[in-house]
Structure formats: C-alpha cells, structure tokens
Amino acid sequence: GTLLLPSSTEGNGWHLRMESTPDFGKTWVMGDTISRGKQKVNAIQPSILFHKDGSIQAIGRTRNRALFSTFSKDNGKTWSDVELLDMPNNNSGTDAVTLKNGKHLLVYNHVLPPGDLAKGPRTPLNVSISDDGIHWNAALVLEDSKISQYSYPSMIQSSDGMVHIVYTWRREKLKYVKIDPSKLKVLPIKNGVWPGEEGKVVTAVKAEEE
Template sequence: MIKLTNLLRTTISAFALLAMVNTGRAQSIPNPWRTGIVTDEFVYQKAPYKECHAATIAETPKGLVASWFGGTKERNPDVCIWVSHRVNGKWTEGVNVANGIQNDTLRYPTWNPVLYQVPGGELMLFYKIGASPGTWKGYWKTSKDNGYTWSDQMALPEGYLGPIKNKPVMVGKNLTSPTSTEGKGGWRIHFEISPDLGKTWKMVDVAKGTDTIDAIQPSILTYKDGRLQLLARTKNRAIAQAWSSDKGMTWTPLSKTNLPNNNSGTDAVTLKDGRQLLVYNHVLPPGKLAKGARTPLNVAVSKDGKTWYAALILEDSPISQYSYPSVIQTKDGMVHFIYTWRRERIKHVVADPAKFKLVEIKDGQWPKVEGYELPVIKGETKDL
C-alpha cells in the first residue's frame, strides 16, 4: 500500500512537472499580432443597461473621454448616450448625457455618438436621434470643461447629420465631418463642412463610382502633399476608398481597395509620422454574401494608403462580435482603440505604433505567421 501510494505520488508529480514545462513553453511564445499593445481593458464591468455599441474616444486637455450608446438593445427607445472619463488609470462610471425623449408619449433611440476635441477649444459631441438610420436626425452638444458638463442639445440644420460614426478632421479652417445616409436613396457618402465650428455648413457629395459601391461611415486620412483619402464600410465585400486633391471640396468616385469588408464599421487615423492606420474586421464574407462575422478585429498600417501591412489583431475569439472601432493617437504618441465587445461591454486598447512588426497584406489575405492560427468561424453570427 505504501509502495503504491509513493508510485502514485511520483506519477502525479511527473505529470505536474510536464504540465509546468509545457505551460512555460506556451507562455514563452508571444502572440505575434499583439506586439506593441501596452493596455488592454474594459471601460466598465457592469452597467444599468443590457447592451452597448458604437464607442468613440477623444483626448482633452484633461485626459481621455469616451462615449457610446447603451440600452436594452439597439433601436430600443431606452437607448441613451453615455460618457466616461479616464482618471488616474481607471474609467469613471458612465453618465447618461443624452436621450431621445420627444414628449410625454414619444421616445426614440439615440445612435452613434462622435466626440471631437477642437484644438484649443471646446469638446464636441455629435449623435443621432430617430427610429432608424433611415429616419434619424443629427444633434450635438459642446462642453467647456472636458466633457463633465454639456450645453443644451442643439439640432443640426435640416438634412445634416454630423459625423455619422467616425471623427471629423480639421482641414485648414474647415471642420470636415465624414457622414452618410441610409434612407430611400440607398447608401450614400457625403461630407459636411463647417468653416466656423458648427455655425454654418455646406455639403459635398461623393459619387458611387462605376462599381456602384454602396458605402457608409467613412473616415478621413490626410497626406503631407495635401491630399485626403476616405476609407469606408460597404455592402460590396471590400473597403471602399476615394481621394481629394482640393481639401475635400471634390472627391474621386468610390472604388474598392484590396482589403475585405464584412459590412461592418471601420475607422482610421493619420499618425504623427505620416503613416496611415486602419482598424477593421479583416473578414471576407463567404460566397456572394455582403455580411460576415465581426471577428477578428484587425489593425493595418500603410505609407501610401494603397499597400497595407498587417500590424495587430485586437480580438481573435471565434465568438462574435468585436466591432465599430474608433481610433485616435494621443499627444504622447500612443494609439488608442475603443470598440464594442460582444455588445456587452466597451473595450479600450492602447498600443505603441513604434513597436509594430509589420507584414505585407498580399491579395487581400491576412498574412500567415509561424506559431499563430487564425480563428475558425463556424455557423452564422448574431447582430450583423
């Protein structure tokens, strides 16, 4: 009995040692698509609502501010706009700053907040109110104290929606908002330009192009030679692009890039070193389908907006969805991503772009690297 017990102890110890060795080996092999990430956190763990979506982020003189919409479910009338600040390394509890109450008997959901910090000025918050994207209207507020208190709600001029998902860009003295419509005229991209920070506006259309591309939710990239580039979500299984050589007053017709799109939101930012950064789901929908899974969530970098290099995979679980990312670069050079995590929470990831290990994306395929396998997505995904 004693000999059997000793043998059993020896066997268990051997298996434990083997497990420790194998675990050590696994931990010693870093995920090649996480190089450069310095922070990976949730904005909150619990909230007084079931679902959330469409986060946005801005850097104010007093630090980071984030916003998103949250409620029972997208399109539900109780969906409101929430705001949180990152203070001493932690996000504060979300505060409800806007709702869709029209009167005692009518209430609409709110949608797609967009934060923008005017250089040397106020913090802007744009959002939409309405029963659906085809009927919503644009509203905005401003804050003089970095998003802790807000002005009264202001309606944008009739027909104007403000930045539809992604942040505006200051082009010279013009606040240039990337926007789009999804109403009776189908999916169309346009820009709303204000020379006086929202007092007056003008609209610039973008043609669908020979491929009749259905696109929404553009973002804006800038180049040292003065050109602008838009990148946008489509129903055409590819990210769309267009170019402007006159500060956004006119644009080339839309065309497809060589990057796939799963009919889900993207965002992009021009880095301080002149490179372009794109965050998106690198997913090609199967067959002729326009929609695909909202996982994984990827980051690519380019010098010219044409040749793209794989940089990061922010999420790679086969459990969808990781979607609607927003991205900014802060004054310290770090890149901040904020996005929907399974519609349950909002995720915040910080990365150092100087540490990215880039691999060229060829023929629209995310590169294969030794020691890493892309997730296998089986069946249909929810909330596409």
C-alpha cells in the same frame, strides 16, 4: 480654418457625402453625394486620412465585400469616384487615422464574407498600417475568437504618440486598448489575405447584427 465632417446616408441606398463648417459648428455646408463609381459601391461611415501631397482620402465600410477609397485634391470640396481596395470588409464599421509620422493606421475586421455574401462575422478585429492608404500591411490582431462580435471601433492618437482604440466587445461592453505604433511589427497583406490565414474560413458562434 474649415472643419470637415465625413458622413453618409442609409435611408435611400448607401451614399457618402462630406459636410463642413467654417465657424466651429455654427453653420454647416452639405457637400454633394460622392459618386459610387463604375463598381456601384455601397459605402457608409467614412474615415479621413491626410496625405503628404496635400490630398485627403476617405476609407471605410461597404456592402461590396471590400473597403472603399475615394480621394480629394481640393481640401474635401470634390471627390474622386468611389473605388474598392484589395482589402476585405464584412459590412462592418471601421476607423482610420493618419499618424504624426505620416503613416496611416486602420482598425477593422479583416474578414471576407463567405461565398458571395455581403456580410460576414465580426471577428477577428485587426489593425493594419500603410504608407499610401492603398497598400496595407498587417500589424496586430486585437481579438481573435469564434465568439463574435468585435465591432464599431474608434481610434485616435494622443500627443504622446500613443494610439487609443475603443470598440464593442461581444455586444456586452466597450473595450479600450492602448498601442505604441512605433513597436508594431508588420507583414505585407497579399491579395487581401492576412498573413498566415491562407485558406482559413471565419465562422462565428453568435449571429451578427447591424
């Protein structure tokens, strides 16, 4: 089969594209740049989700204060215009995986930047879960400290069903967390606000970096 590599460019504006290999990396095909859509979304660092209807979704980081989403119905050859989800993004990296049971798991900073800024503190670090990749439920807070930052997470699910997450801890070290997704207790995220955090403004002690 064909392996799909989600990728992006930053040198001349932020753009998404997909690359693929039919021979396990010997040769590669570079896909067209995915349209930024009517919202002119500046997006990079996509993660791939697989849906039960055969469609593929890419989701990830933007400069537009919200997570992006785009779908493919032909195994990644063509993609819909990029759109923004009703989920905040602080211009920080995310990761997402489709679990064995078909649900989708997302690890990210659930932070809406203050005012009209594109960038916000990289704390807290959160985990959300979804059935459709569009509507998300709050599942877990991995870090919640005013001492930033918790960023650039990476996540996989192993054959035993456990989820393994690695992320940068305050720019000092890497931290590893193992999660049993069957034990997550979820609450709906309404209007992009984490449950119990209505009206909260997130501030950080340490200045953010790229």
